[in-house]
Amino acid sequence: MGAPPVAGGSRTNRTALLAVTCLGQFMVLLDNTIVGAALPDMQQRLHTQLTGLQWIVDAYVLLVAMLLLSGGVFADRFGRKRVFLTGVAVFTVASGLCAVAPSVGWLVAGRALQGIGAALLSPASLALLVSAYPVAQERVKAIGLWAGLSGIGLAAGPVAGGVLADSFGWPAIFLVNLPVGVVLLVAGARALAESRNPGAPAIDVPGTVLSVLGVGVLTYGLIEGGAQGWTSPVILGSFAVGAVVLAVFVAVERRRPAPMLPLRLFRERLFSVSNTAMVVVGFALMGSSFFFSQFFVYVQGSSLLAAGLQTLPSTLAMVVVSPFAGRAAARYGFRVVVTAGLALAGLGLLTLGAVHADTGYGNVWWRLVVTGIGFALTLSPLTGAAVLAVGPQEGGLASGISSTTRQIGAVLGVAVLGAIVRTGQSGGASFESGLTRAFVVAGAVTVATAVFTGLWLTRSAPTEPTDKTADAERPVRERELHHNG
Template identity: 75%
Template structure:
């Protein structure tokens, strides 16, 4: 239920973005911050959330995440301004970063028998997928009946029921040998990616050569260097750099960044395309974006099996090519294009990205020692979230730049989709060529490999 709530919130927000823009009187950078403020905190705190759960108690951290996420949803729902809404989204990200790894850790501890654990995690992943697919439809219905505030209020009864049921039901567990918290690394990672995100989102409005934008990019470089220095010296780093000495681990996570970039960067604009460009209602737009979520939900369970049968390289490169081609075809869709010529493009994009995520995570896990499998999975989820932050920022900057040059919003979207598609195809070529050159052993995704992630 907890992971269902997080993933429902992830896709339900996208359906409400056009209504937020109208009622809050904000521009595209404001919408980008509504999304990226959340994803940024999830990306940077996800690894720490898992360590906190192991160290201080999985039930305690999980329920703390539920409470924070629920209260943050109330803050979002009653937000009187864009600033308050972004503050609520930051708090939601903190709650989700504790809730998601805590939920999976509780399941693993509750089912010590491997076969039962696999079934439990499979159910966890399946219910999570339902939340992901239900978001656009639920968002369209709630916004159409009320307004954007309703999409956050729906989390409140779920959170309250979760706390009331979990307190007497869940057992506490912890790992007495859990590593120490990497506080400096966590803080530097948030500041570094945050500075880069600020420059990308605000560059179009403030001017790419303005002092504050150039300063934000310079700060991102300096802070990133400091982060790498800290991670190289601390005994318990949040992101051990030694793991990236393994070429397969590096390639898998690099490709995962592009998966987050292309998926989240494009999904951010789907509802806006249908509402702003094609003139659909929010409810209709929510229904029209469903093929992407359904494509992911249908294909995801088979991605690991395909990787086991045909190998990591074939499945991942095929998925990236499929997603890239889908995005390229979406880049030539216009205001007068009928939905019969649009829905299959969205389904191809969802199916393509679904083929990549589980095998990429599986490759990262199997490229390290078995004792570090959980850490590798967490890093894989983190790199995908970092890609999501950059996708929303970069593609949004492209749309803003096109509008500033006199092009229409629709033309800006075309450029953004074409850019995302080209980036996916280039990543597919690079990943495929590297794997052919190095000829690594075929890597299959674990069965099942749950995704401790939020697509927002």
């Protein structure tokens, strides 16, 4: 079975490609955490409530979740470099529009446009990297570096957001993307070599439309349910319509010769488990981090800058640990590392549920570190497992599915945990009590998933490989053997 063409070829070109793809993902990840740090300032200056803040976050996450699958297919079919640079351009322009938004409505629209750019940029970034490293073991290490180096954006976000929002106001957090975007466009045009999957399927228009409608309607119901009432006709109707549309989506995908979501991929045990766990990671990570800065500002009385610094241990732990997570999975096995990571993250969130207004920071920061380490041990191996399970030719599709499941989890996390906080307040409880319940729910779901992942993999694979690197490489080898017949 021939190896796919290597983008760039030489080690120098590979280094340049790694730098560009990491910077692109850095910009996307920076946007995830820098916005969270500025939410209190947005709430004050834009005169909005918790529902408005949820839409500012979820307008972006929702569009990413709805379009990532298409972005991965576009990258494989039309060229990964072309789609990557298009995503960078859209994201950069959208960031400028967000910075000048005069109201919550305009800001939400700009965030949605940012989501479109990220949905093109992110899967193309990983697909470019995968095509440059056709050897499975090298690809595992490269994905680990990509996740770790680009993950610096996660660590930089809270501090940068706190500094910029405190000094210049929330619009400054979007202006920071403009110079990064310009550098990416110039460097990417020169450093990246074009690659594509010649066997990529045609665009699945019915699948794309149905997935966008289904996820969008369900998200609307989750976010607005707390404000309009969970039993209101509009909310119940949105849940019913969303469920029906997604059921139709699955039925359509089963019958199409080239679906946007090939259900056959989920027959691969590693692919199925990794994406299931990724939903929970998105739910717990994004759902809890949405409230980190709000906890420090509204419960403990910190300034925006101080809150940004106080949330730093979690993201910094992720940056430090992420580059080693892929290697650990290759050495010790996917099941061991991911199960341990989910357990740590869940326990960290459960301990955050015991933090109160009078808890000293010396008894808070280590809980954030434990949570960050846990998520770092899961993100890179889960992404790598999903890509390795299908092979390099479908790298864009696999990375798109993996990122989509994480983003869907993130949408659910912000919506569900936000609803828990809001419902508690409407029942007379304080914001602090609502946060406590939200952190406990996120932690309990994550710990339960750790147990499920470990047991399900053990029962599904009674014969474990003796080679410690086999967990990462086995799906590729099995697929190659299948294709070679």
